[in-house]
Amino acid sequence: MPIVDIHTHIYPPSYVSLLRSRTTVPYVRTFEDAPDSSRLIILPGEDDPSTPSTSRGRPIGPEYYDIAQKIAFMDQHKIDKSVISLANPWLDFLPKEEAGEAARKINDDVDTICAGYPGRLYAFATLPLSADTATIVSEIERIKGLKHIRGVIMGTSGLGQGLDDPELDPVYAALEKTEQMIFLHPHYGLPASVYGPRGNEYGHVLPLALGFPLETTIAVSRMLLSGVWDRFQKLNVLLAHSGGTLPFLAGRLESCVKHDGHLKKAGKIENRRDVWDILKTNIYLDAVIYSEVGLKAAVNASGADRLMFGTDHPFFPPLEENAEEWHSVNANYTAISSTFGGDDKAAQDVLGNNAVRILRLDS
Numbered sequence: 001m002p003i004v005d006i007h008t009h010i011y012p013p014s015y016v017s018l019l020r021s022r023t024t025v026p027y028v029r030t031f032e033d034a035p036d037s038s039r040l041i042i043l044p045g046e047d048d049p050s051t052p053s054t055s056r057g058r059p060i061g062p063e064y065y066d067i068a069q070k071i072a073f074m075d076q077h078k079i080d081k082s083v084i085s086l087a088n089p090w091l092d093f094l095p096k097e098e099a100g101e102a103a104r105k106i107n108d109d110v111d112t113i114c115a116g117y118p119g120r121l122y123a124f125a126t127l128p129l130s131a132d133t134a135t136i137v138s139e140i141e142r143i144k145g146l147k148h149i150r151g152v153i154m155g156t157s158g159l160g161q162g163l164d165d166p167e168l169d170p171v172y173a174a175l176e177k178t179e180q181m182i183f184l185h186p187h188y189g190l191p192a193s194v195y196g197p198r199g200n201e202y203g204h205v206l207p208l209a210l211g212f213p214l215e216t217t218i219a220v221s222r223m224l225l226s227g228v229w230d231r232f233q234k235l236n237v238l239l240a241h242s243g244g245t246l247p248f249l250a251g252r253l254e255s256c257v258k259h260d261g262h263l264k265k266a267g268k269i270e271n272r273r274d275v276w277d278i279l280k281t282n283i284y285l286d287a288v289i290y291s292e293v294g295l296k297a298a299v300n301a302s303g304a305d306r307l308m309f310g311t312d313h314p315f316f317p318p319l320e321e322n323a324e325e326w327h328s329v330n331a332n333y334t335a336i337s338s339t340f341g342g343d344d345k346a347a348q349d350v351l352g353n354n355a356v357r358i359l360r361l362d363s
């Protein structure tokens with residue numbers, strides 16, 4: 001029975017060089033009080049002078065860019081195959097004229113990295129979303145021909161106006177036509193003001209535990225409300241972190257739609273696919289939620305046959321020095337075994353069989 005990690009990131013060396021060459025977020029830098037330790041600054045506001053030194057980004061070591069470390073991590077945690085993806089913020093920040101070439105380079109690099117470990121590594125590609133639509137569509141068509149690519153990872157900003165932007169239709173059409181999955185992943189979180197005047201005292205907890213999942217939930221709700229899946233009925237989207245909070249809030253979302261006078265007057269309540277239909281037809285969920293409660297919500301919303309194990313490596317390493325086992329990974333393993341109890345078949349499907357089937361990892 002294979003164990004497959006579909007949520008596992010890498011910053012290929014060419015991307016790290018790009019971050020090292022920059023002086024604004026996202027970038028890699030040292031600080032005066034710790035000149036020997038490079039820090040990866042990616043989240044909005046992470047380098048604000050008021051941020052405590054321990055919350056300024058995260059230490060960046062080879063686990064972020066050296067594929068040998070990914071393989072060692074996989075071996076340590078008994079993971080047979082991984083579908084690697086560039087981590088946030090992808091290429092969102094690049095000027096329009098640089099994005100197309102950067103995406104081609106990164107996608108080729110990632111495909112080559114996978115080729116070094118036949119049968120063990122596959123990848124989600126990255127899109128040049130700040131480029132013009134023709135460049136994005138042409139990269140979607142090009143990566144279809146790369147041997148190890150199984151879809152694309154994307155943030156929630158789309159072309160800059162979110163995923164309900166009608167200008168994205170050619171991109172959705174190309175992804176649907178080439179049968180490539182979108183792995184939808186958060187990055188921007190919520191405005192810092194929602195965390196209150198003491199938000200900085202709590203490290204990264206509020207933005208990562210709550211901001212990320214709510215960002216995903218809002219983005220996917222906007223896709224739904226704007227009719228993306230009515231227009232692209234075969235568009236498949238894998239949601240990070242077990243769908244943010246969508247499985248828990250889907251009923252409320254649907255009820256709000258049915259009680260909205262504005263939507264009724266605009267004729268937008270009838271003849272639409274509802275959230276439950278889309279959760280069971282177009283949406284896949286990872287199992288990166290660290291608890292049985294969240295995982296059960298995901299199973300109830302989308303079904304155990306649409307759920308896939310993930311780790312979020314290299315993020316959330318153990319804080320203890322020299323610890324080999326990652327608590328974050330073991331929490332996801334434990335959540336799967338306790339959710340499915342004696343149903344070994346369902347547990348094995350979530351751990352690996354679903355990913356092999358859905359992402360064609362045996363070809």
Ligand code: 5CU
Binds near residue numbers: 009058312315316
């Ligand atoms: O720790 C973090 O900031 C992150 C991140 O930026 N992206 C991610 O996928 N997980 C954790």
